[in-house]
Amino acid sequence: MTFARTVENIIKYITEGFIEIFSPDNDNYPAVGVQPFGGTINNSLSSFDW
Secondary structure, eight states: OHHHHHHHHHHHHHHHHHHHHHSOOOOOOOOOOOOOOOSOOOSOTTOOOO
């Protein structure tokens, strides 16, 4: 009985790994692309307004 249970656990372990590797992704990441610049450009690079 223990030999059959050990073989069953080995087969279960291998098939679960196979399913995990080859199953479709279930990642729910947001669709993020390049974001446009929404700030202001500083034209005077050497001038500081303190």
